[in-house]
Amino acid sequence: MSDAVLTRHAFLTLSGISKRYAGVRALEGVDFACERGKIHAVLGENGAGKSTLIKIISGVVQPDSGSMRLAGQDVSFATPSAANAAGVVCIFQELSLMPDLSVADNISISSPPRRFGLIDARAQRRRAEQLLAEIGCEDVNPLMRVRDLPLSRRQVVEIAKALGKKPQLLILDEATSALTSADVEKVYAMLARLKAEGVAILYISHRMHEVEALADRASVFRNGRHIETFDKGKRSTADIVQLMIGRDIATQYPPKPPRGSPPPVLDIENLSWDRRLDRISLRVGAGEIVGLGGLDGQGQKSLLLALFGVLRGVTGQIIVEGREVRPGSPAAAKSVGIALVPEDRKTEGLMLPMSIADNLVIASLDAISTGPLVDRARESDMIKRAIARLQIKIGAPGDAVSTLSGGNQQKVVLAKWLMTEPKLILLNDPTRGIDVGTKQELYRLMRELADQGAAILFYSTDYDELIGCCDRVAIMYDGRIVRELEGDELTETNIIASALNIDAATPDAAGATHA
Amino acid sequence: MTTASLGLSRDDRPILIAALFILVILVAGTVYTFARFGSAPLLSPTYLLQQLQIGAFLGIVAAGMMMVILIAQIDLSVPWTLAAAAMMATSIGGPLAIPVGLGVGLVVGLINGIGVAYLRVPSMIFTLGVNAVMRGLMVAHTGGYAPQTAATDLMRMLAGDRTLGIPNALFVWAAVSVIVTIILQRTALGRYVYAIGNKEAAAYLAGVDTRRVTVICFVLCGLAAALAGVLLAGYSTKAYQGMGDAYLLPSIAAVVIGGTNILGGRGRYLGTLIGVVLIVLLNSVLSIMDMPEAGRQVIYGLVIIFMLLVYGRGERVTS
């Protein structure tokens, strides 16, 4: 269809690109093209394949199959530097700056100006000043260390660094997420200038109004596939949301029990922390699964960490089963019956080189010890039961946990906490990067736990899963809970609308208020 | 990770290789002595026991060092903890000698642990400072001269005498070994030690009191060094300046040769035991061969590098 027209003037063309991570599909047969002098938005839900797409274009990962053409030439980039050399430059979400080097050093890190073979600090500084001026951020002193800059300034430096590479194709991956609104305006101006100079720009953002304001063209991705590409103004916001959601809901969720008014296990009042949590009040009852929704980085993770005793300087009240608690460490949180499945199972959830058995019992060793000694009979019995209950597929309990698939690893993390018989379970995006089958098992398990009386607070970046699993969903924005959705108002449209702050886009959003 | 190629676990491989290397040393040493003197002292139990008796001091220090290395730290204060314990024990004398000596180790370990766990100062530099302080205190205490005090009878008995023909020092070493093995294999503390060495953040988020465990490890290391000091003073009937200097690097080497990862989290006590025996035997063979100190140092260094290259190399950082 319109893609055929696109390819004629295309600067970058992808055909049939596929990529899998450990068996999980990230991209499947993607055809995609973008032109010079156009700002091209890439849209999709979390996990739709956008990140993988830009990682492939910028040489961070290699596709399993498919081909890529740039300016009429077949290309394949083995490293980010190779992509840079060809004029493809990406501004990543995770910052790629070296914190101990100065702003000027970082901006010129890969090709510094030299004099007599040595780095010319003055020229380097002028260059940094020039580039920062181009985005209108002269206030950043190039001598400053990146470590000492606030997050928003670091992102500015990242953009200047990219500009310094003289991009032909510039990719911005949520590059404005941490910027102040004044800076965002400046970045817009810069993008308009680059566009006029004939640079091709790929723009990835969750902020719908940004996309509307900037993009000449947009492509929607869903479940690793390219769904549609259309020009500006051809689709309404509601249409776009619909395209992003799609209709193929394949996942099955366990049935929800009828709503009651269970006694609260967790009751938070006015919880605040370091400008990132703002007067949060929330209740989770026994047997309830409460979801935390919203865009990435709106304070959901901080809320879970605050409850688990990881954060210092938390103010407000935390009441667990009627008693006010103030966990100062995860150990203290554990002792009042709280469990956390952390964000990154590889670095925070598991000791990867250690055995499955060791990982399973690490949180409940006190319970199975007599005096200082671990009771081995009880230990192996406990491990057997956990493996059986969660149907973890393993060779032997003594194998390193790193030999398991991602899904089974996550089951180990969850099983570890189930053995402590927690009253409140905090889940930080537990199904990320996990295959569909295991996901469904996790959903079933969550419901089972809730039915046994546990309270579950569940953060997920997957809206579909929030709707399927949760009795209630609290949407967070900028450190606050902006809305709570339950029952019939718990729809994908409503969640996305609240999360994107485009309430007017959907008819039923206005009526749905609950707080 | 393809370490299973030999059907061995990753931890067993270094132990087996080190054990084989011990055999090589014994055979090579015996061939040498047989050719040169027509005798085989290395195969005589009396000689071996005598060597192991000397090795017991290193073995005890290494046991403590291992606890600290397993949680990805290091204790450089061992030399003067050892010497201070010996000096305090001998100068107090009487029945309190040994408790006071061990008390020194306990206090030093506590200070090290607090500095590393609570202030999060790199252990490399904190324990270095504590070592200097201990040395300073002892130099001030003794006036820089060899202390005139003598070891108590009990200390001499524990370190120098024999029971049923076996040196008592070996019994002490065995007791320490049993305790460390039980801690590492059977107690919750042992699991926490490995967990912290592998991924401190994960252990912390599993509700492990990582700071307390860190302090305990340093205390155990300090106690072990102190015990070795008390015994060494008993063996040489007195304490002397710099008596611990010869134990720092060999104890680290023994732990590493035994397959314990210097970055923590991996390693078995059996390996450390074998590492100590390897170093002790290597030393005895080299002294039988009349190897000058120069050659010993070179061989010593090459053995460490060679063993580590054989064990397999660390993984490359890419992203």
Next chain:
Amino acid sequence: MLDDIAIRVRQNIGIVTAVLLFTILYLLYNLAHPKGFSSAVLVQNGDEIFALAMLAMAQTVPVLASGLDLSVGAVMTMVGCFASYLLTGAGGTPLHLDIFGLHLGLGTFPGGVSGILLGIVVCLAIGALAGFINGCIVVYGRIQPIIATLATGAVYIGIALFLRPTPGGKIDEDLNWALTNSLGDFAATVHIFGDGAAAWFAPIAWIPVPFVLLILIALLVWVPFRRSVLGRAVYAVGSAEGAAYMSGLPIDRAKIAAFTLAGFFAGCGGLFLAIQTSSGNADIPQAGAYTLNSIASVVIGGTSLLGGTGSAIGSIFGAMVLRVISFFFRIFDIAPLLQPLFEGLILLGAVCIGALGVLRVKNTLELFR
């Protein structure tokens, strides 16, 4: 610009503190010294400071790339022992090595000034080679720097002991005199500037040679290295190895360069120590003490042991602070016995103050990075 100066001071607060600390201590020392502020005192201090300052610089470079070098003291000792053969100035010294009864003749070494210059170059090359070997073992053998340099350190000490089983050897007397005294003595010895009597030369004739050497090495070796692409790669590797890789920096070469430079600096220290003492001495405890003091100097000089931030210049001042503290014991007639105690307490105090930032961390997970 005032702004820039403020930023630079804030970023180098560790170095600035070390410089201030040294300045204050050294002023006090000179005020208290009966012959304070005299060339003689300066010369004596310069001689005592030089070797440790060199080792502190040596330690800095691998630390910046986040790896410790436990062999710097050994390299220093080994190079010193080589120097005690190569810098006799007599010429015609037959070079030979006896290993396991093998007698290896290595020809004869030229005498005179050319011989001495050649000897210096060879000594420094040996130091750099030792460091290069360290770097290769770390990078290609993928052994942790701590343990790799612990092992190579034993090897280098062994080589030093082969060369000098007992202290001995000889260093050309003129060389010793020229390098361990004031610039005036240097000029007189090598017959320049009218044997040091030139009128224009008089105002600077009092400056001790070791200080001049220190400044020259810092300016001619360290500063260019720091400004080179490779030098910056060393900082980048220590700051964030992953980001350095993403930016296409030469990580392996940077690490090898860091260890090689460490070897070179340690070699400079060993060379000077041999010249100063006119002998080679394979002193194992001394090598160990120098290594540990080099680490302490690095920390006092404001370099983070985690890598990425700091400077060899700071470490020089760190070393000088350590040394000046020991000078005080001579001056104030404090029992020198208390010296190690004070050194230890100062080191502990310095690192504990540096660690107070830990208490401000709001997300305790950040403590584990």
